[in-house]
Amino acid sequence: MSRLPVKKTYKLFIGGAFPRSESGRTYEADGQNVAHASRKDVRDAVKAARAAQPGWASATAYNRGQVLYRLAEMVEARLSEFADLCTGRDEVERTIDRIVWYAGWADKLPQVLGGSNPVAGPYFNFTIPEPTGVVAVLAPDEPPLLGLVTRLMPPLVGGSAVVAVASETHPIAAVELAEAIATSDLPGGVVNLLTGFRAELAPILASHMDVNAIDLCGADGQAAELERLSAENVKRVVHGRADTQSPWEISSFLELKTVWHPIGR
């Protein structure tokens, strides 16, 4: 007699845990019942991100780089599972390489983006990049895994915490990614992944007063309205591309802090 396989329940990823949507809703995508996140789930995710962000930002840059590198290890370990959930092996391999590429930036950013400033007076003056805080990411529908990771890595490597809305049409890869993240030493709450309807979730994120920046990569025709909502707390609005890698992508989610101190005996 053949064995009946145990099927997975596809849930949200909030604060390091895997809850169902508090609304009890699901929708069908990729042939599965996937959690259909609600306004309350968004709020819970932002709260978890805000709570986790200072700890993540205060980890040493070396440590953040290693944790993100370990995420690449975790995705590599599930390479064949991921290949079935996205466009294939090539997308997964590029995803892994992209994670490794960004992980290496963690301890290099301040030297590339900041520096000391030769002010005309007896002061020591320097500028350093710091994380923006809590970042909302609207992942593109395609490619489901690489697109999400391309938008997740820039805020993460800079020390921000993320609430991401996964590909609406192909959300399963994002749920699998959540499982890789959960085993990667990334502290709970630093990445929160929601599945559901973007048109419903995006305005809640854009108007949320405790979200500091929003990446409208997957926003489609909604972008203008989301930009308008973002003005309520002067959010940084980023129009990220689905397949790109650059340190300037990271700097979109960084603030620059300049510190002055007098020089004297």
Add this chain to the structure above:
Amino acid sequence: MTEIQPKQDRAPVPKDWTYAPAPESRDVVKLRDRYGLFVGGEWLEPKESYETISPASEEVLATVGQGSAEDVDHAVAAARAAFANGWSSLPGSERAKYLFRIARILQERAREFAVLESLNGGKPIKESRDVDLPLAAAHFFYYAGWADKLEYAFPNRKPGPVGVAGQIIPWNFPLLMLAWKLAPALACGNTVVLKPAETTPLTALLFCDVLRQAELPPGVVNIVTGDGRTGAALVEHPGVDKIAFTGSTEVGKAIQRQLAGTGKRLTLELGGKAANIVFDDCALDQAVEGIVNGIYFNQGHVCCAGSRLFAQESIYEPLVEKLKKRLETLRVGDPLDKNTDVGAINSKLQLDRIKELVAAGEAEGADIYQPPCHLPERGYWFAPTVFTNVAQSYRIAQEEIFGPVLSVLTFRTPEEAVEKANNTPYGLSAGVWTEKGSRILWMAQRLRAGVVWANTFNRFDPTSPFGGYKESGFGREGGLHGLEPYLRFEE
């Protein structure tokens, strides 16, 4: 053991001590009765106009244009033409030389500009002379040098100009804010339509004469005076590629909303409610000077003013006592007097706003202190003010007053200081006073603000990036980072 004699208090300043008047001469400024709008290198006659005054005397100084949407349209067209007809393709080394010329002419005509700045804006001559003018010239000099070095600032990114920049500046540092906006925009090869603040148009209009002397090609810089309607027309204009705004958070949000979906670039430098945090191990007298400079510099009309003083409980009493004593020596009055420390409030509107918030502070239960000082009868004046017994929830601890009003709060531990300092939607600047180096860096790491002054306050430099976190805006002005908003990259 010998008993150590307690140090005698220094003799107090006699109450009846009077300074002889030391007015800076106005003769150096030659004002016209009327000014038009500076468009395409020529003076355009506006349909509507208004009178601009001296806030210290309410005397009418000149009649200036109220730029209409049509005027803005002409200015944008002139800027577009200048962009296309050579400015954007001029070698950086040539653009640089125009900017160097401007810097030099500003230095040469510094006194004339300083006097006019004080006359039209109400700020003390010693500030316009020693801060505004030298810094404005320095900004042009600094960015001039970048014009032919942009590829080194942004390697592998092929930097190029954005196009026509619309720039809207505030009334607190009229010429300096003009310099902050124009210098990087021009260095990067953009052309500009600039709208000065409604109440302080005169130094910007005089600056057009500097452009004439520098032989800047017509249309590269256009200056359209007017009120908020003129600014709104500039923001709305489809021919503008980038908006740079410095002003209130409320207007900044409105602009961000208005630009939604247009694809126009935007940088915002908005309000603040800076915490100035004083620990018990600080050099107390220096800290008192820093607190005074932090909030009474430029009548407190400073977005990064240290308007919330956080005193560690263990030094609260001596600190407040010293501060009050120091306030008695501040000289409030004629902005053109070289001894004046605190000048006139910029406008009736701003004076009313300050009075409203001060009344709210008293009504909510804070204790008010103002040193005895004689305020002139004409003009707009407000005495330096300190509120003690302030709760975090009071309006005077939450809202930007933009006047010479300090709210004193207390804390016990560094953690509490950080918590309270960051408890505001703003994040422009912060100050820390302690002799302990590791604590300075610990605090500087945790304060959510774009500029942190440690054992100093209100320092500015063209090489030093300036700008806010959170609702204090986004984008930086100054330094290499200040170039980025005015560049497009081919990546």
